[in-house]
Amino acid sequence: MDFRLSRYRNLTVLLIVIAAQLLLLAYQVKSNKDLHAVRSLSVGAIAPVAQLVEGLRAGTVGFFKDYFVLLNAREENRRLRDEVTKLKLENQFLKNELSTADRARALAVFTQRTPSRTIGARVIANATSANSKVVFVDRGSDEGVRPGMAVVTPDGIAGKVIAAYRNASQVMLITDATFAAGVISEKHRVHGALRGQGHGTLIVDYVPTELKVEVGERFYTSGDDRIFPKGLPVGEVKVVRAGRAYKEIFIAPYGLLGGLEELLIILEGVHQPLPAAETTQVSYHLQTLPPDAAQSKQAGAKVLMTDADRVRAQFRRGGAPVPGERGPAAQTARPETGGNTVQAAEAPEIPGQQ
Numbered sequence: 001m002d003f004r005l006s007r008y009r010n011l012t013v014l015l016i017v018i019a020a021q022l023l024l025l026a027y028q029v030k031s032n033k034d035l036h037a038v039r040s041l042s043v044g045a046i047a048p049v050a051q052l053v054e055g056l057r058a059g060t061v062g063f064f065k066d067y068f069v070l071l072n073a074r075e076e077n078r079r080l081r082d083e084v085t086k087l088k089l090e091n092q093f094l095k096n097e098l099s100t101a102d103r104a105r106a107l108a109v110f111t112q113r114t115p116s117r118t119i120g121a122r123v124i125a126n127a128t129s130a131n132s133k134v135v136f137v138d139r140g141s142d143e144g145v146r147p148g149m150a151v152v153t154p155d156g157i158a159g160k161v162i163a164a165y166r167n168a169s170q171v172m173l174i175t176d177a178t179f180a181a182g183v184i185s186e187k188h189r190v191h192g193a194l195r196g197q198g199h200g201t202l203i204v205d206y207v208p209t210e211l212k213v214e215v216g217e218r219f220y221t222s223g224d225d226r227i228f229p230k231g232l233p234v235g236e237v238k239v240v241r242a243g244r245a246y247k248e249i250f251i252a253p254y255g256l257l258g259g260l261e262e263l264l265i266i267l268e269g270v271h272q273p274l275p276a277a278e279t280t281q282v283s284y285h286l287q288t289l290p291p292d293a294a295q296s297k298q299a300g301a302k303v304l305m306t307d308a309d310r311v312r313a314q315f316r317r318g319g320a321p322v323p324g325e326r327g328p329a330a331q332t333a334r335p336e337t338g339g340n341t342v343q344a345a346e347a348p349e350i351p352g353q354q
Helices: 002-007 009-031 037-113 291-299 307-318
Strands: 117-126 134-137 150-152 157-164 169-173 180-185 191-195 202-205 218-221 233-241 248-253 262-268
Touching: 180 233
Parallel strands: none
Antiparallel strands: 117 134, 117 262, 134 169, 150 157, 150 262, 157 169, 180 191, 180 218, 191 202, 202 248, 218 233, 233 248
């Protein structure tokens, strides 16, 4: 039996397939449908697989598309960041160039305005510590720089040279704790000694408490220290306090406001006059002159006379002695006429006398 089944196996399978086909045809004719059963079964079996394959394909394509898009966006962002950084650097460079040009123009204007002979210098090193404020500049003894010369900026004094080498100089700033200079106030012409404190605020010493110094008043160099020419701006008063013997005056310096990059060393100083002190204009009301004074002024009278002065003047014009006066003026007589002595005229009655 087994031998027969194995021998006619292909035929058996063929008969089964034909029988199944006949059954499907009979079902299609009975159900009166246009759709073939085989196609329906095939589509129903293949559709899920096709949807899965299409989903995988779409997901894969979308993933790679998004990846390349993000890759391009990342590259674009990197390029934009580099461009922004470059523009920032260029902007900062232009700002520095503009600031340098402004400082150079200010130095040129100050050089033309000041009568002192100066030389420009640039700060090349900073040697400041807790209380010591010292910088090095690129001008030295080869350019005529000597210790003790004043160092200024267009805004005000900045320091003084304490050491000069061939190609460089050491400058002590006005904020150094050992710095000192003579100063004078603009409005009240008060003299004092400017001292550094190791930080941005300066102090003016040796101003007696009875002298007047106001907040907002400006100080200038007085020339007493033989280093700074007279008339250079120093700073503005910020705080004034009364002490036991001297005032405590704190000022903000002008010369360090814009930073220290370019400086001017005064080779030959010339004293300058201080700016005129600002005075407060006060209006006064004056009455008109009395009528008699106005007439006397119109007539050209220069001396005011009382009634007694007028009577004495009449006596003197007549040559008669003035009552109550002694001396040569009282003995004056009229000149002689025809050999007869002329008696002194009777003194007229003085108003108010009996």
